[in-house]
Amino acid sequence: MPTLNAAGYAALLEPLTAIAAGAAQAILHVGNGDVRRKADGSPVTTADEAAEALIRDGLCRLAPGVPIISEEHAEREKPNIPAGKGASYFLVDPLDGTREFIAGRDEYTVNIAVVSDGAPILGIIAAPASRLMWRGIAGRGAERLEVAGDKLSAPRPIHTRPRPAHDMVILVSRSHLDARTRAYLEDYPQAKLVQCGSSLKFCRLAEGSADLYPRLAPTRDWDIAAGHAILSAAGGHVVSPGRSPLAYGGPDLLIPSFIASAEPITA
Numbered sequence: 001m002p003t004l005n006a007a008g009y010a011a012l013l014e015p016l017t018a019i020a021a022g023a024a025q026a027i028l029h030v031g032n033g034d035v036r037r038k039a040d041g042s043p044v045t046t047a048d049e050a051a052e053a054l055i056r057d058g059l060c061r062l063a064p065g066v067p068i069i070s071e072e073h074a075e076r077e078k079p080n081i082p083a084g085k086g087a088s089y090f091l092v093d094p095l096d097g098t099r100e101f102i103a104g105r106d107e108y109t110v111n112i113a114v115v116s117d118g119a120p121i122l123g124i125i126a127a128p129a130s131r132l133m134w135r136g137i138a139g140r141g142a143e144r145l146e147v148a149g150d151k152l153s154a155p156r157p158i159h160t161r162p163r164p165a166h167d168m169v170i171l172v173s174r175s176h177l178d179a180r181t182r183a184y185l186e187d188y189p190q191a192k193l194v195q196c197g198s199s200l201k202f203c204r205l206a207e208g209s210a211d212l213y214p215r216l217a218p219t220r221d222w223d224i225a226a227g228h229a230i231l232s233a234a235g236g237h238v239v240s241p242g243r244s245p246l247a248y249g250g251p252d253l254l255i256p257s258f259i260a261s262a263e264p265i266t267a
Helices: 006-030 046-062 071-076 098-102 179-185 200-206 221-233
Strands: 035-037 043-045 068-070 088-096 109-116 119-127 132-137 141-148 156-158 169-173 192-196 212-215 237-239 258-261
Touching: 006 046, 006 109, 006 119, 006 132, 006 141, 043 046, 043 098, 046 068, 046 071, 046 088, 046 109, 068 071, 068 221, 071 088, 088 098, 088 221, 109 221, 119 200, 119 221, 132 200, 132 221, 141 221, 169 179, 169 200, 179 212, 192 200, 200 212, 200 221, 200 258, 221 237, 221 258
Parallel strands: 068 088, 169 192, 169 212
Antiparallel strands: 035 043, 088 109, 109 119, 119 132, 132 141, 141 156, 212 258, 237 258
16 A cells, blocks of 8 residues: 655645645635535535545545545545554545534634554644644644735744743633533633634644643544644644543544643643
């Protein structure tokens, strides 16, 4: 099975950025009409499917034969998850934050990640409504770009911030704030809680405007892999509540819970 290697990740960054930018434009063009329900009850729109088709086509051209696991395709056909030493694949959420998108909010994203040996290595996130993009390669740094028409600005390096002694900012899900996460937040009574949809929460951590993002309810691999890679590249950390690495590529592509932080979690 064709695979990707560390030496080739940097070469993928620009073409993957272009693919994500194209998907963002497709979402803006299609709009948020034609809402349907999937088998699990979650919403899907024509824009989700249009963005996924564009991304899958672009990835097939960019890296023929490298497996692609994407949200809408996985709902129709159980994915064959690569396993074994060196196994790598693309992991795609073509429109993360569909509920926010349908509601007319700006908090939705396009997520493309490269997963290798069970860990996200490269991530691209586009925010179509905000005309912003974030990208990063673990160990090589992260960047933010602005979108103007069909052009991208020069990338600006970003990095997480040290946790402040006061005015700590904790990001929480707008649509999926569960009881376990609420209980966890009780340990931070002085923190400012900010609701935010989609993988934008990882981007806020990566660019130094927030400090912590706990989610103690299940989510899917494709929801967080790109953000995980970008945050890691920017100096942050994503671990299980027990402080162990997250395990990507399980049979159900499910992450039971996680804590994303701008700095190492020591307690």
